Amino acid sequence: MTLRRTQKLIEQSDPELYHLSLNLRGRMGLSSSGHEAEYEPYDLVLHDTSRPHLIRATTSHGEDTILGTGLFIPRKLLPLSDKVIDSLIMQRLSAREGIGALLAQFLTQVNRDSGSYRPDDGPRLGTVAINLLSALFTHALDVSGSLPPETHRQALVLRIRAFIQQHLHDPHLTPRTIASAHHISTSYLHRLFQHEEETIAAWIRHQRLDHARRDLADPAQRTTPIYAIAARWGFPRASDFTRAFRTACGIPPKEYRHQHTVE
Template sequence: MIEIVYQTKDFPPADRFDRWREWTGHTHAPVDVSSEHAADFHAHKRALLLGPVTVWPATVQPLVSRRTAKLVRRSDPEAYNLTLTLRGTARATWDGQEAEYRPYELYSQSTSQPCTVWVGREEERTVQFVGVEIPRDLVALPRRSVDRAVGRPLSGREGVGALLAGFLTRLSADTSAYGPADGPRLGTVLADLVSALFAHALDADRDLSPEARRQALTLSIRAFIGRNLHDPDLAPDGIAAAHHISTSHLHRLFQDEDTTVAALIRHQRLERARRDLADPAQRTTPVHQIAARWGFTHHSAFTRAFRTAYDASPSDYRRATHHP
């Protein structure tokens, strides 16, 4: 995965805002920015390149971003920008409309449409957010449908919005585990999630491509499994019922995932247990308690599964991790 960092601290205070303004004014979707903090502007932005999709975590001082009709004519990549606010607030105006956005709400913009965005209030020290730029052609919905959803606040705390928010925050928190080939794959997943979110907002699932629906449902199921690993009764029948699908449909979803539902549950439980065994803060917690915490009801079965997965018993793994 390719990652590029932009930060104003690399420059003298008097030059920081001018350099930031230069960066934002020379992208393929240029904007003009202003700020009451221009005398010593602080901002940090990363660009995570996922094939044609870009994720940009950022922390900035309050500013105003204007994409005018002149700037649209100068350069328009024909993309959608979707932004998850993590800390602070935002407000936008476009085409005679206005909306305000609170933490963990998502707001969207079209690069083809002039708009003005107030990022943060003057009393807020900094604003933190994660943005996504996705080419319009990758959104699996008709453009006329998506344009109806652009600008409206979308919740990042529930439903598909929570899935997208979790994906973005986890991805931006740590990219060290991803290799160059993972970027385009993650971009595909992200495009399907964005499509699903727009469709949910429009109540337009009938317009969503079958592949995007399948991907969104599979991600929802994976998240459900992750939240319920502690339940020893977690099984395909219950997972299917929770998502209002048949068990056979559930198994078909995972045919293309190179795993089965049962194997996924077992792998995630073992990974959580392995993490806890390696945690120095839990070195006095008995192994059987850690196993039970993650849904293993039989200690002997847990020990066999752990040894098969990691070539060591849980106790030996813990000793080797704490005393290499």
């Protein structure tokens, strides 16, 4: 099997996605940017839909089938610089142990059990996938001691973002507690996020409101009280949540829910 993405195809349509391929059976070869690499079963490899590439999948000796799966990731969900991506593109990432094995198990199980999931499970599964992928990339960057300081800075930012996603429910999640959990000073934490699009406090608030908005629009959670959804995402005071939600979305949460769950 051959998959070819040319510059002409990219110019016609570029969804700006990363693609993580998981090879499960057979051999896979990837050519991109003048480089070539071969991958064995249970190797993970990252490539970019914005770059021309050629993928060749062939059977191994004694086998008559090839098998694999993959994950498309919107660029905006992994705010990495081109330099960091260059260090990860085509790098062989193991799915045989550690975080890579967890990610491989997740991808294969979701693929195998796809019929048992509902459409509104998608965002939750996506959050799990992004957290696992961020952890895998952070590990890959950490073990590469020859990478420049900027790459290590972004690896730390990735780790912090994953930590925040896991603790959004905690109303005591603050820059101070985040800095303490990562053994850095609060001032250094703020300096890390000076290079990002939002301050760390703004990013936490954005993530909490985004998850709450998603739950409010979920028909399956129509009977869940708004204050319970607010508390779930780190807003213990309903009045604080209503004020923050109205500021971000232009309407109060009750009206937002009505607009998005009315039959």
